Amino acid sequence: MAEIHDQFDTILILDFGSQYSHLITRRCREHNVYAELMPCTQKLKDLNWKPKGIILSGSPYSVYDDDAPHVDPEVFNLGVPILGICYGLQEMAWQLKGEVTKCDHREYGFAKIQVSKIGTEGQNSSVDALFQGLGDEMEVWMSHGDQLSAIPPDFHVIGRTKTAPFAALAHNTKPFYGIQFHPEVTHSPRGKEVIGRFILNICSCKTNWTMQEFIGKEIQRIKDICGPRGRVIGAVSGGVDSTVAAKLMHEAIGDRFHAIMVDNGVLRLNEATQVNTMLNKDLGVNLTVVDASSLFLSRLEGVEDPEQKRKIIGNTFINVFEEEAAKLEAEAEEEEKSGAASKGKIEWLLQGTLYPDVIESISFKGPSATIKTHHNVGGLLKDMKLKLIEPLRELFKDEVRALGRLLSIPAPLVQRHPFPGPGLAIRILGVVTREQVKILQQADNIYIEEIRNAGLYDQISQAFAVLLPVKAVGVMGDKRTYEQVIALRAVQSEDFMTADWFVFPSDVLRRISSRITNEVAGVNRVTYDISSKPPGTVEWL
DSSP states (O other): EEEEEHHHHEEEEEOOOOOOOHHHHHHHHHHHOOOEEETTTTTGGOSSSOOOOOOOOOOOTTSSSSTOOOOOOGGGGGGGGGEEEEEHHHHHHTTTTOOEEEEEEEEEEEEEEOOOOOOOOTSSSGGGGTTTSOSSHHHHHEEEEEEEEOOOOEEEEEESSSSSSSEEEEEEEEEEESSSOTTTTTTTHHHHHHHHHHIIISOOOOOOOOOOOHHHHHHHHHHHTTTTTOEEEEESSSSSSHHHHHHHHHHHGGGGGEEEEEESSSTTTTTHHHIIIIIIISSOEEEEEEHHHHHHOOOOOOOHHHHHHHHHHHHHHHHHHHHHHHHHHHHHHHHHHSSSSSOOOOEEEOOOOOHHHHHHHHHHHOOOOOSSSSSSSSTHHHTTTTTEEEETTTTTHHHHHHHHHHTOOOHHHTTTTOOTTTTGGGTBBSSOOOOHHHHHHHHHHHHHHHHHHHOOOGHHHEEEEEEEEEEEEEEEETTTEEEEEEEEEEEESSSSSSEEEEOHHHHHHHHHHHHHHHSSEEEEEEEEEOOOOOOSSOOOO
């Protein structure tokens, strides 16, 4: 069975804990080159594939600290090109007998890097390929407290700034490069080109990482994994990830994939009906919808703490999903016994895991601090004895959307904003009741409808309404009211690690507010959240 590294040239990115590491991966893929992020502690002998090139990321550490992370020295003996970025440059220098010292002051922000002339006497022009065609000077983004005080033997300088005389290095004979700045961030205007020079010109990677190439290979891989009779079950929510994963499975094995949607009572307005129509009737996916709303809402009764809500919903989901899966397994066993038109046993569980989920769990420091628990079905695996299949595991969100378009999933769904697993329960600040859910469903539906009507939906990364646990005085029909408050949230973000609030035209906000207060019983006031991330998060809970 062909693995992804057999099919696509791969750049290995070794992560030393930088907040920008995932961006290096994205920049490589934007050049249609497959890139994979691994912890810097990865031992090369444990890899069963060879990268076309290696990039060493930045880090909050200093290479001379006792607890500083260090790369496997065999990296420099692998015979592939290497690019060190910021800490990665310092690590390369540290390993190859250069010197790194603390700066007089931390350098954070824009800088001008002067590029050494190509073909300077005494230098081999080929080793300066990193900056070829980019001019004599570039604006770049710096973020470091250490820098080189002496370069390693057999290296020469190919770029410098006023405060960093060794801002970019190249080896005299080997394809080793190091840069003190961060080319992966948008603040380095030509940074993507620098990365392109490395992966395309120096590593000679093929530019065949496209969803058009991926889709056929992945469908065949799924067929190989499942065999002619293996069956797969999976949970779907109606979101982009689960829908694309479900459609991909259906394309690969047809009705041997069975999707289950659990209506937990805190979905968006008419969500279950719409998902059933879209997946079952429009896309041909074998789907069962289970109405468990009463069970979920009864378990949420009186609960206000958001973490408790998440755990209740997650645990209840597992209970319901297991019950439905057991029914399907019993049916499969009866088919096996009868031998008549048997579809085979259920062997696999589909999960819509994306690459950012994988990245979050592979840091050499361990998973990041918990801001909020993420809802998933990981707890199913041990009890159900099913094998996991994750066809989207290597993909970023934008790649999943591109894949969805190739699978002929309607554009409004492909571009749909993210929706949390616990649903509206964490957008109701306070206790969750059917009445509160109804209020928020109606307000959220109006909000999204007006955003679409204004042609703004695709400019926004995520938009939603929140029902606040407070009441305010209002005047409606010349009468005093004392009713609830809706807060609106809309953000723009590339990766949701940071986000800025969306600037609406005032007439759109006015129309949204007017409709909500007039059409949603129990609401007399609407506010708009203008907090960025950080310091806030995208969701309120």
